[in-house]
Amino acid sequence: MTSPHVRLFNAAFFSVAVVFTCAMTIPAFAQAPLQVVPRGKPVPPANLPAVELSQELLYKLMLGEIALQRGQPQVAVQTFLELARETRDPRVAQRATEIAWNARMQKEALEAASLWQKADPASQQARQVMAALLVNQERVSDAQPHLEQWLAADKGNVGQNFVQLAQLLARHKDKKSVLELVRALARPYDTIAEVRLAVAQTAWIANEAELTLTEARAALALRPDFELAALVQVQALARRSNAEALAFLEDYLKRYPKANDVRLNYARLLVTEKRQADARAQFEMLVAEAPKNPDLALTVALLALQSSDFDVAEKHLKGALAAGHKEPDAIWLSLGQIAEERKQYDEALKWYGGITSGERYMNAQARYAGVLVKQGKMDEARKYLQTITPSNDAQRIQLVQAEANLLREAQAYKAAYDLLGKSLEGAPDSVDLLYDQAMLAEKLDRLDVLERNLKRVVELQPDHAHAYNALGYTLADRNQRLPEARKLIEKALELAPQDAYIIDSLGWVLYRMGQRTEALIALRRAFALRQDAEVGAHLGEVLWVDGKRDEAQKIWSDLLKGNPANETLQGTVKRFAPSLLPAAK
Numbered sequence: 001m002t003s004p005h006v007r008l009f010n011a012a013f014f015s016v017a018v019v020f021t022c023a024m025t026i027p028a029f030a031q032a033p034l035q036v037v038p039r040g041k042p043v044p045p046a047n048l049p050a051v052e053l054s055q056e057l058l059y060k061l062m063l064g065e066i067a068l069q070r071g072q073p074q075v076a077v078q079t080f081l082e083l084a085r086e087t088r089d090p091r092v093a094q095r096a097t098e099i100a101w102n103a104r105m106q107k108e109a110l111e112a113a114s115l116w117q118k119a120d121p122a123s124q125q126a127r128q129v130m131a132a133l134l135v136n137q138e139r140v141s142d143a144q145p146h147l148e149q150w151l152a153a154d155k156g157n158v159g160q161n162f163v164q165l166a167q168l169l170a171r172h173k174d175k176k177s178v179l180e181l182v183r184a185l186a187r188p189y190d191t192i193a194e195v196r197l198a199v200a201q202t203a204w205i206a207n208e209a210e211l212t213l214t215e216a217r218a219a220l221a222l223r224p225d226f227e228l229a230a231l232v233q234v235q236a237l238a239r240r241s242n243a244e245a246l247a248f249l250e251d252y253l254k255r256y257p258k259a260n261d262v263r264l265n266y267a268r269l270l271v272t273e274k275r276q277a278d279a280r281a282q283f284e285m286l287v288a289e290a291p292k293n294p295d296l297a298l299t300v301a302l303l304a305l306q307s308s309d310f311d312v313a314e315k316h317l318k319g320a321l322a323a324g325h326k327e328p329d330a331i332w333l334s335l336g337q338i339a340e341e342r343k344q345y346d347e348a349l350k351w352y353g354g355i356t357s358g359e360r361y362m363n364a365q366a367r368y369a370g371v372l373v374k375q376g377k378m379d380e381a382r383k384y385l386q387t388i389t390p391s392n393d394a395q396r397i398q399l400v401q402a403e404a405n406l407l408r409e410a411q412a413y414k415a416a417y418d419l420l421g422k423s424l425e426g427a428p429d430s431v432d433l434l435y436d437q438a439m440l441a442e443k444l445d446r447l448d449v450l451e452r453n454l455k456r457v458v459e460l461q462p463d464h465a466h467a468y469n470a471l472g473y474t475l476a477d478r479n480q481r482l483p484e485a486r487k488l489i490e491k492a493l494e495l496a497p498q499d500a501y502i503i504d505s506l507g508w509v510l511y512r513m514g515q516r517t518e519a520l521i522a523l524r525r526a527f528a529l530r531q532d533a534e535v536g537a538h539l540g541e542v543l544w545v546d547g548k549r550d551e552a553q554k555i556w557s558d559l560l561k562g563n564p565a566n567e568t569l570q571g572t573v574k575r576f577a578p579s580l581l582p583a584a585k
Helices: 005-024 055-069 072-087 090-102 106-119 126-137 140-155 155-169 175-189 193-204 209-222 228-240 242-255 261-273 278-288 294-306 310-322 328-341 345-353 362-374 376-389 391-410 411-427 431-442 447-459 467-478 482-495 498-510 517-528 531-544 550-560 569-576
Strands: none
Touching: 055 072, 055 090, 055 467, 072 090, 072 106, 090 106, 090 126, 106 126, 106 209, 126 140, 126 278, 140 155, 155 175, 155 193, 175 193, 175 391, 193 209, 193 228, 209 228, 209 376, 228 242, 228 261, 228 517, 242 261, 242 411, 261 278, 278 294, 294 310, 294 328, 310 328, 328 345, 328 362, 345 362, 362 376, 362 391, 376 391, 391 411, 391 431, 431 447, 431 467, 467 482, 467 498, 498 517, 498 531, 517 531, 531 550, 531 569, 550 569
């Protein structure tokens, strides 16, 4: 029989803490992408401990909540942890877990979650949280039994849970270990399409393209109309060959003509392959399918803009605007870009000038100033930026960056460098200013400043992949300290494994180190991801040196049509195949 003291504790605890628990759930996908809020109406834990409510316990409950309300989460966590150890009440342990999780106190959150699970062994919510915390702390093997039990206890939602699981594990640095874990967890459920897709997605992150393809095909075999699986298969095929990817897409769309996400990706790939007429046909089909859908109209417009099909882009941008798109500033910005490309500068100024607030305001102001420069009004452009009153430090830095960019594009490198240097005096730890000045230091042959700034950037922001890459690439490009350059680039690639520019840097340093075969593999992959002029210049050079001169000339010739002024491309072609340059004809 429950004592009056226990009932009193239960009532007091619910009045003080449970209201807060309901209002303040553990973060789901933002911090650790497991859904830890139970489905349906919450059920109170069974077998609550027989704990007498004392004045001391009530005082600690109140102290913990008041500390949290006053912005002292460390005090709140320690208070609730002490209560959880003392009472072994799962609700107290859950509350301690929530507060510690929100405060990013991972060690304390894990201890609290362990107390929670021991106090309520049947709680799948507690098990999910334990697994998420262990994964966040890179203890994947320790998380495995919790994940297995969680999946087994909710077999009706295994597919959905695997999707969440793949998102959670994607954050882990050891991609190969994560892949092994997901494959092991998936074995009992290999007849569920979402599970096979989760394995495919994890394999892609682990850079296992063939396994990605195998698992995506298995998911489609189980559920042929599974668009997301089709898109993952396209991703894997495109790494091998755009032609294979296009053939698959064409066949899929014959069978499932209403698969609009697939059709969008088909249109994107057609743009990449410079099949503009075919891409336009796909755009029109998409809009015809949903003529009053402003989101679709904007997507189609942006794809058309990417392929420089300005007439189609303008038509659909204005259609999205007329249909009441929720982000008109995004449309105004794109219409300004089209006007710029057409050299209709007054029209561009009208579109950019119409954006007077919001998250795109600073971008619009920078572009407005850029248009003034194109009209030959550099002084006016700089004064325009200088007269804008920033509302915070971030905007102040953006304005400085915009002005420095105007000078950089005018090749006034020293003036831009000095401007950034002066701004750094007032914001010495601004990652953006440090990085931008480093890039200008390279132009001025100030490698000491470049190296100093970039090292400071990674001190301030250890996951800044492009800072590692910029330093590594600069060393590689100058044929200096190549082993160190390679380590820096590999670190960048670890942080951003699908970044084409970083993959290009890896290919470039391998080439400098005399590893042409490996260099070509990396550079081909980079060029498949992004047909950029500099990436193509590098790929062409390695192909040329490797004796594949016809292929190199074809790449350079195609790129010169759309990038005639690119310095790296021009310099490379001038050294190896000057006859391709218009001036040499």
